[in-house]
Amino acid sequence: MSAFSAIGEGQEIDQNEYTPGLEPQATWCPGCGDFGVLKALKGASAELGLSPEEILLTTGIGCSGKLNSYFDSYGFHTIHGRSLPVARAAKLANPGLEVIAAGGDGDGYGIGGNHFMHTARENHDMTYIVFNNEIFGLTKGQTSPTSPKGHKSKTQPHGNAKEPLRPLSLSLTSGASYIARTAAVNPNQAKEIIIEAMEHDGFAHIDFLTQCPTWNKDARQYVPYIDVNESDDYDFDKTDRRSAAEMMAETEDALHEGKVLTGRFYVDENRPSYGQEKRAIGEMPEQPLAERYFDDSYEWERSADLFLDKHK
């Protein structure tokens, strides 16, 4: 019997079940794109019939990191940039958990960029949502890694001299096996993409465009948007790495020319997740490790029995 009976139940659930009683009304600024992520995440979780207690949502620090306060589940609001390493270890410790990590563009592409690259490379079975508002929201609007070139802020008063980072391309080269971009203004597409990401067996990265009306005034509301999978103007194969790479490059360029391209950019259903890879080489147990600590019949190994002979 599992010590974690919330896991894998599958149930009818209303999306309001994810609304915490204590602070039901999120305190993001009016018009903030972060509301869109919350709504889509609730919708997706309900549609998948996930119990709030089988979800572990980890976040970083930022306006985006507040997601944990407004989404009722097991939560770990970590430190700036570190939601991914916490999340992926939890998944290894108990693969039954539905693990979602989330954070801002500064959090995930800047201070936590190294973890982003490596978590993607390792293809951990989890979903990663980056609230990309092209700005540092919480700390009052400084330039972020995705701020466009020339963007003025209090810390770059003469305009950003740097080219923005290319999140989709970086994700692809790093090794993510599901890569999508959606936007807060497109709640239905966002929900569908989150559902696909959660169902995907591997690292699913969603670059989620979230407008920040408070600090990023010269940014658009990310409308109108075009779904590249549906539009006849775009023809590429999202299962082909090279084709996907071209489409991503075009999408990243287009954003700063005022054109918002969204959709699924890369999907590799064949690549084994990190957990599968580790099990295949005998470096991860078949049973969730966390269960063992609640299993009274488990015979715990002793160093004296296993390892001392070679020291005699």
Next chain:
Amino acid sequence: MTNNELIWRIAGGSGDGIASTSQNFAKALMRSGLDVFTHRHYPSRIRGGHTYTEIRASAEPVKSRGDGYNFLLALGDSFARNPKEGSVYGNEEIKPLSENLDELHEGGVIIYDSGLLDASEIDDFDARVEENNWHVYDIDLRTMAREQGREVMRNTAGVGATCALAGIELEWIEELMTDAMPEKILEPNLEILHNAYNKVLDEYDVDEHDVKVPEGSHDEEQVLLSGSDAIAYGSLDEGCRFIAGYPMTPWTEVFTILCQNLPKVGGISEQVEDEIAAAALAIGASHAGVKAMSGSSGGGFALMSEPLGLAEMTETPVVLIEAMRAGPCTGMPTKPEQGDLEHVLYTSQGDSHRVVFAPGTVAEAYTQTRRAFEIAYEYQIPSIILYDQKLGGELVSVPASVLDEEPNPSLGSTLTEAELADAPHDETGKYSRFQHDVEDGVSPRSIPGQKGGRFLATGNEHTPEGHIEESPANRVAQMNRRLQKKEAIRADLAAQSESHQTYHGPDEATYGLMTYGSSQGTVEEAVDMLTDEGYSVKSLGVSDMAPYPVDEVSEFIESVDEVLVVEMNATAQFRGLTQKELGQYGEKLSSLLKYNGNPFEPLDITEGFKTKIVEDGELSGPETKFVPAAGD
């Protein structure tokens, strides 16, 4: 020179197999009934560079490296001979024979490989030999090895010659080589061993010197363990099944041992992108219900500072291992020092706190690592094991019974789903994970996936349910509760049947020596030597760095007139901690410090004690530094 012990130094090039040869030799001596202690010296590179290992063997307990050595086996440094790199290596070639030659005891024995080394390159070699009554055996080990197999086997030839000269029975070595070597190389090695042994017996009078292996016997079975082994095995026996890390000398040893052994017990090891990730992974695994650890050396531990605070604030149990090496910065990667005490105690913002143990011996490394896990999981607080390259790398004979202990996989203060059903929740169904008023400040945790246990873990100040909140009343209640754990742990440690602090010497004495961590054994040897010389002195080796054992240390200091605090760093960090914790005795505590990259030898301490505490003299050299007590 001492007749009752063999201090055998094997010296050669890094990459020449010194480590494995010396390990086998130490084990052979241990099996023959002796207590052994090894001291390693190696440069921070893979191949080339002078390296040596000293093995001290005696029928009596040995707790430290010796003072100098009485038997030298100088192998050539094969990498120093690369002609293309001549300019890089400089005079490296002769180093196995020349380095620290003055530390060879009077009447000591030298075997050197005349196939590779030319003693005439050493200044006044013959005169020094004569003056010190050294016995020199120049044997062409290289050719001997070449004739049988390969040149690298000259180590074996050297061991064979050593056995002949020191009176060690070959069967001990044979047995070990048979255990340790693959078939293919075993035969030629055994051949070489015997040839060298017989050749020395034939050609030399082996009794012209008196450096002989002592005879001993053990009451119980021994194992040859390093501090790194002990930390790794202590972790496994405490049910740790998850490690995340990033290599850094000397922490890499513990990391490697666990990476190799964890899969064998269904555990998980992860080499990750950096130390921030490593600590964060350990926290994530622990949060999800697995006993987990990480670790590093000074520089990597610095990167863990913020995750460490996250573990403290979210009350996620985790054990971190800090293997000190000489700093600041990259410092001297392969050299021991005890200079990270303050770093480990005080890093991370705010009124943060944690448990820190600094074991003094290999056996203590095992028991204190286990205790560190127990406390971390019981009290939901990070625990740190602070040790150094010296303790980590020293191979010591330890009774096998030390590790003959039952495993303890308990997750500590957690609840089952059944218990959660009766536990307090808020009106919306969130579990009150961080309750204000709980015994010892410990509020049991739930694990993600458990029904009825959901809560938010956050590094922000939070309410009992984990909701972020900054109200003064909640703030004070939560701060006080978290800080209360420290006092509960202090009381818990004091109530244990065995203290982590180690006393040595007579009950009553005029003077005290105090130290922390890995210098303990050397201090105890110094106490024995001083006692033999008629001084009234005893010692205290402290392991509990946080919470500090205020009562025990006060009592020790009260019981003597003066205390010399011995530690391997330049700024007397342990003495500083002691004064801060005790708030007095500044006028009673002086310091003997060493920070030249080499651990204390017993004579460093006896000299410091005699010239500075008993008399008002000068230290003989710059190897150690004396800092007087306040007001002196």
